[in-house]
Amino acid sequence: xxxxxxxxxxxxxxxxxxxxxxxxxxxxxxxxxxxxxxxxxxxxxxxxxxxxxxxxxxxxxxxxxxxxxxxxxxxxxxxxxxxxxxxxxxxxxxxxxxxxxxxxxxxxxxxxxxxxxxxxxxxxxxxxxxxxxxxxxxxxxxxxxxxxxxxxxxxxxxxxxxxxxxxxxxxxxxxxxxxxxxxxxxxxxxxxxxxxxxxxxxxxxxxxxxxxxxxxxxxxxxxxxxxxxxxxxxxxxxxxxxxxxxxxxxxxxxxxxxxxxxxxxxxxxxxxxxxxxxxxxxxxxxxxxxxxxxxxxxxxxxxxxxxxxx
Numbered sequence: 001x002x003x004x005x006x007x008x009x010x011x012x013x014x015x016x017x018x019x020x021x022x023x024x025x026x027x028x029x030x031x032x033x034x035x036x037x038x039x040x041x042x043x044x045x046x047x048x049x050x051x052x053x054x055x056x057x058x059x060x061x062x063x064x065x066x067x068x069x070x071x072x073x074x075x076x077x078x079x080x081x082x083x084x085x086x087x088x089x090x091x092x093x094x095x096x097x098x099x100x101x102x103x104x105x106x107x108x109x110x111x112x113x114x115x116x117x118x119x120x121x122x123x124x125x126x127x128x129x130x131x132x133x134x135x136x137x138x139x140x141x142x143x144x145x146x147x148x149x150x151x152x153x154x155x156x157x158x159x160x161x162x163x164x165x166x167x168x169x170x171x172x173x174x175x176x177x178x179x180x181x182x183x184x185x186x187x188x189x190x191x192x193x194x195x196x197x198x199x200x201x202x203x204x205x206x207x208x209x210x211x212x213x214x215x216x217x218x219x220x221x222x223x224x225x226x227x228x229x230x231x232x233x234x235x236x237x238x239x240x241x242x243x244x245x246x247x248x249x250x251x252x253x254x255x256x257x258x259x260x261x262x263x264x265x266x267x268x269x270x271x272x273x274x275x276x277x278x279x280x281x282x283x284x285x286x287x288x289x290x291x292x293x294x295x296x297x298x299x300x301x302x303x304x305x306x307x308x309x310x
């Protein structure tokens with residue numbers, strides 16, 4: 001499925017000296033069914049996104065780096081259905097700089113060719129990685145995490161959902177790659193479908209999974225599936241009850257003009273970035289608009305229009 005967007009070929013207006021964007025270019029997007037489901041639910045499950053080989057090498061990399069694992073602090077959830085013996089998950093960090101070959105499968109996910117249509121649709125072209133890449137794992141007894149995500153109750157420009165002129169736009173979105181199976185009732189990621197459009201605050205007893213549990217959906221998925229959700233969608237973590245380990249890879253993205261961490265700073269890429277492909281490097285660019293590198297459908301080619309017409 002392709003839609004039209006404005007490109008850089010333009011003409012100068014004789015009076016105002018402004019740039020008039022007048023050329024239309026095509027770029028790849030989600031299909032109509034996927035657009036409908038994301039607009040309806042605030043999340044989308046993409047089945048069989050990763051191949052068995054991709055899942056295997058990601059898990060091998062995790063297994064080879066047990067020293068990178070640390071526990072997320074246990075929260076005070078005593079007396080709530082979210083309580084558990086341990087914190088909600090263990091983290092792994094620094095995957096992009098792990099020694100070869102263990103860093104490579106995580107670098108590959110930065111600008112995976114199959115994810116491009118989804119990020120183009122939800123963020124506009126020129127999207128960028130936000131936060132560090134994260135690996136979350138859980139074992140039996142891990143507690144949950146309270147539901148959060150404000151829908152349309154507040155708007156701060158960083159997490160939101162908007163629809164205008166036949167296009168969806170989001171602030172921060174999360175791509176959660178499942179590296180092990182999650183069956184119904186296992187626990188892990190949960191969402192309140194449609195809550196990205198909510199106009200009223202979520203009551204505390206629902207956030208803590210104490211009442212109206214039927215509206216909270218624990219997303220089942222198989223290893224290799226991808227779940228994409230809007231940060232504005234109410235989401236949390238249910239206690240992990242399965243005998244096997246939960247493993248997911250977290251990649252968060254924002255539009256080209258937005259970044260969660262900032263301030264007055266100088267931007268200098270670390271040396272290891274030179275080892276990445278140009279497309280992977282483009283995902284790590286700081287927020288800006290003019291002449292930003294945009295990744296084409298093949299996941300390799302870059303174009304640099306003065307401004308993408310959105």
